[in-house]
Amino acid sequence: MLIKEFYDVIVIGGGPAGTMSAKTVAENGIDVLLLERDREIGIPVRCAEGVAISAIDQFFPLEKRWIATEIYGTCLYSPDGNRAYISEKAIGRGLVLERRLFDSAIAEYAAKKGAKILTKANAIGLVKENGKICGVVFTLMNVKYKVRCNIVIGADGIESRVGRWAGLDTRLSLNNIESSAQYVLTDIDVDSHSCHFYFGNEIAPGGYAWIFPKGRNIANIGIGVSAERLHNNAKYYLDKFVQEKFPNASIIAFIAGAVPTSGTLPKITSDNVMLIGDAARQVNPVTGGGIASAIISGQIAGKIAAQSIKSNNCSNNFLNKYHKQWMKIRGNRLKILHKLKESFFTLTDKQFCEICRIANQVDEDKLNLFQLFKIAVKGNPKLLAELVKAYLT
Template structure:
């Protein structure tokens, strides 16, 4: 049970980003410690649990134990109730994250990492401008563990970034407040279809969702832009109104509350001996707030770069900068554009949302990428084009 005094990599956080980093680093032959502050990895769940199946497959064998539903389509409802059915760009599943997250960390252990729950990072060891390890309370005892590289995968309330002097605080306008019920005993229109509902009265600066977890059970939740809570109505009050309308009499099996930073990747992803991944680095997709796959990509990327740096004997900020470079090339630029689009789209009137849905319904969606769909819809409506100009011309 005793921890080593030093590891090549210490990962703070046992979510998908941290697990992917630990798997990758351990597969590269590095010594890895992953710590998770919660009593049990995977709980409490703070997620609607929809992910791309093919994106997780390289990290964990698909297992019916954590696949709650296979999804054939997304349906987007405008404020007036008209809807459009959008096929997924890649196979999508709804998972049981409490099992999925635990099994992902288990995959890291199988690859050679050490994992420890009930272990909270409380600070970093910083010497000569370099992060050299982590201070923690592990199973009730104070410990310090040295590391060549610390990977902060500590989610939306990340402290690793703050401790390391990296700027990670989002603006309120770049933050979704999220609330979700796991509802049971509800008649689902289609248990293989994820629904999104948009409208300014329904979820100002956000949207509501119904993600099936079986024939009569679903994650039903809602995000609103955090600044809208100032108007006096909480996200939960908006969700209650939605549930009352759509699923009166439903049973509530769980309530979850959370926040998602959706303003685009933080400016500084790395420092001397430290890297940030996943929600800690604001790498979620800005419009939907979906971040599991992106956290996994980031964890894999960061750990690969850390492994190269350690092999070369230099894990300074300069050496670790290969990670932000790769991130921005593969995902960061698209996320930046989506963040700009979010600011335009979330200010649309209900009439304009309805027009968007009606236009989309006329397109051959099965043959088009998401980007093509957005461009085609925008081109059909000069007003929309103007409103979304920031998306088309990213700053």
């Protein structure tokens, strides 16, 4: 396995953000190395795997091998069991991915463009000379490597250690992180083309429970709860939910994790360093969805990194163009959603029920997330104040 002493760009982390950035850097003719800590790209799958088709097909042709099922509609449930239905006519068609194969496919595209990819490569620090970041230290099968580069892209997920090594504050407070757990259950009776979300303070305080079908009577069933409001751990709430809904199902996977819900960090670049995806906290704070953001930020960061190498200027000033473009394309929207999140998830069970009741009166082809917020606002003036503030600031 030939590892060169120098690459223009080193990407740390082989999720969708990392692989997308490596692909973009490589297709611009720049030398790039991607380091993945796990033994295989795509595993473990710490994800509910749902995403809008529109977020994917603008970047890649859809491939059957990494699509588990298509989603035509989404059901939202209030604590009293009432249901509001959101159809694909209102929000577009969704996909449940096979993330293991999807991530691996983006890595293949990256490799095809010339990116060098290593697995079981655990980054343990950055190389600094005279205060300047100029490489990465990693271990690979018990051997320590020190490889130099001009730009380090941190795509290392929730932990976001690369950022901290580079002096960026990536820490999250407990009110900006959702503690999560998920089972993949088999032999259950679920419709293969609808997602289900369950709200309520007993079910999932400060979050929600989800069912994402994968076809063949298999589904990802998980829960996210606000770390700030926990009385028990996420697995406790998940077990309670599964016991009630699917007492006879068999478990084929269990996974724990957490989702950053702060919105984009205030600072995601510095001299020679860029953060992307979960590492930059580029996640929809209301839904917890991060795949679409990861791909967009990976592409923007990859493009700016390539331009930066070509212009021989890897200063924060140059790399910050990525931050600006990101905010314009998606970051600002996440910022608004972050402000709404706090109010949305502090609704009482009674308010949840009321919202669901009113939502049921809306034509199902017209009900979308924004409509839902409008309804929520009617029942909760505090939410309206937040909404106004969110749009004005």
